[in-house]
Amino acid sequence: MRARASLPRVGGRTVKNSLSLGISSMGNGTYNLNAGILSAKNEYLGGSSGTGTFTQTGGTNTVANDLYLSHGSLSGGSGIYTQSGGTNTVGNKLYLGSFTSDSSGSYNLSGGSLSSGYETIGLVGTATFTQSGGINAVSGSLYVGSSSAGGGTYNLSFGSLSTNYEAIGLYSRTGVFTQSGGTHTVTSKLYIGYSSPSSSGTYSISSGSLNVRSFYIGYHSRGTLHITDPAANITVSNLLSFGTDSTFTAVPGATIHMTGSALENISPDPDNLAGLSNLELVFEGGSTDIDPFEVAGQDLGAVMAGFDSNFALGTLTLGGTDIGQVQLIDSFDNQTGWEGSEALYVYNLNLGTGSYLDLNGLNLYYLNGSIDPAATILGGQLTPIPEPSTLILLGAGLVGLVGLRKKRLAN
Ligand SMILES: [Ca+2]
Numbered sequence: 001m002r003a004r005a006s007l008p009r010v011g012g013r014t015v016k017n018s019l020s021l022g023i024s025s026m027g028n029g030t031y032n033l034n035a036g037i038l039s040a041k042n043e044y045l046g047g048s049s050g051t052g053t054f055t056q057t058g059g060t061n062t063v064a065n066d067l068y069l070s071h072g073s074l075s076g077g078s079g080i081y082t083q084s085g086g087t088n089t090v091g092n093k094l095y096l097g098s099f100t101s102d103s104s105g106s107y108n109l110s111g112g113s114l115s116s117g118y119e120t121i122g123l124v125g126t127a128t129f130t131q132s133g134g135i136n137a138v139s140g141s142l143y144v145g146s147s148s149a150g151g152g153t154y155n156l157s158f159g160s161l162s163t164n165y166e167a168i169g170l171y172s173r174t175g176v177f178t179q180s181g182g183t184h185t186v187t188s189k190l191y192i193g194y195s196s197p198s199s200s201g202t203y204s205i206s207s208g209s210l211n212v213r214s215f216y217i218g219y220h221s222r223g224t225l226h227i228t229d230p231a232a233n234i235t236v237s238n239l240l241s242f243g244t245d246s247t248f249t250a251v252p253g254a255t256i257h258m259t260g261s262a263l264e265n266i267s268p269d270p271d272n273l274a275g276l277s278n279l280e281l282v283f284e285g286g287s288t289d290i291d292p293f294e295v296a297g298q299d300l301g302a303v304m305a306g307f308d309s310n311f312a313l314g315t316l317t318l319g320g321t322d323i324g325q326v327q328l329i330d331s332f333d334n335q336t337g338w339e340g341s342e343a344l345y346v347y348n349l350n351l352g353t354g355s356y357l358d359l360n361g362l363n364l365y366y367l368n369g370s371i372d373p374a375a376t377i378l379g380g381q382l383t384p385i386p387e388p389s390t391l392i393l394l395g396a397g398l399v400g401l402v403g404l405r406k407k408r409l410a411n
């Protein structure tokens, strides 16, 4: 059926097949749901240069199959769904900005709950999901990426988003995710950039929580992670991977919690991962877990030059909410023009109670150390680097950390 007039709903309404709003250049369609139940097989908002607008402040919208913003195959449409309350249940897929380059879709969620099997934020049209509250629960996958100029965009500032599997920028499309608050949980894999070299994914986080099992920054594609404020709370529980074409920036104080997570690094370019020098990695996976840590720097010995453009890490901490256990590995040649060994340089090394660090025959050089006397260190010896001048510390932005230095390992 078609609905071109405004249809304020209070009672229940069942649409036998599909509900279409604004699927024509002749007129726009509006639906306001405040209470009661609306159910339909599919819903199409916007198409053929028309605009479809659905506003939900309460009640229940149940779509058995797919919700399209705008219509899949009718060009030039614009679909807008604004939800501030109630429940929106999509049995299969929610599409934003699908199939034609001149289509657009936007979903504004400020309250209530949305659930779906899959969500596709952009294919070829413009697509923006703005979440400032409420719950968005995706039982399957969330894809953010469009071949349109602006790409696909997801903005999370409050509320919660949960998915099983997620890709930001995939299949030659561009995706941008900006998190300034709220809670974002990915129970399986999160890819920033996926599948092809011309894909581009960017994730910027300034606040809120990001909890991921396996986190890939650039997976056979361009992927960028920006941590723009120390308030960002990031936890990775299985794998943190920096891919071949990954970029990472971070402000001082940026932290990633590794609760049983390996660190993989197959980047050949330390300048693209310059944010590592501001990052604290906290390993806290507990006593039954030993986390592999890929070393990537040229082993230049105990000299400050080891920190220059060499994958140096700001702070390595073993032990947090649980004890930390790490084994250094060198399973990938990050230094193709360098025949020597690879090593790990860290500005600050904190080995807490119960820490276990297997150097595995590789060198770990550190500037400042706080090392529990009972920490287990095997596979070699830690190597302190002689204290540099204040000038160098200034350059590294670490002046404030000097006073925190507790003691250094007697070597
Ligand atoms: Ca390596």
Ligand SMILES: [Ca+2]
Binding pocket: 333, 334, 335, 336, 337, 338, 339, 340
């Ligand atoms: Ca090499």
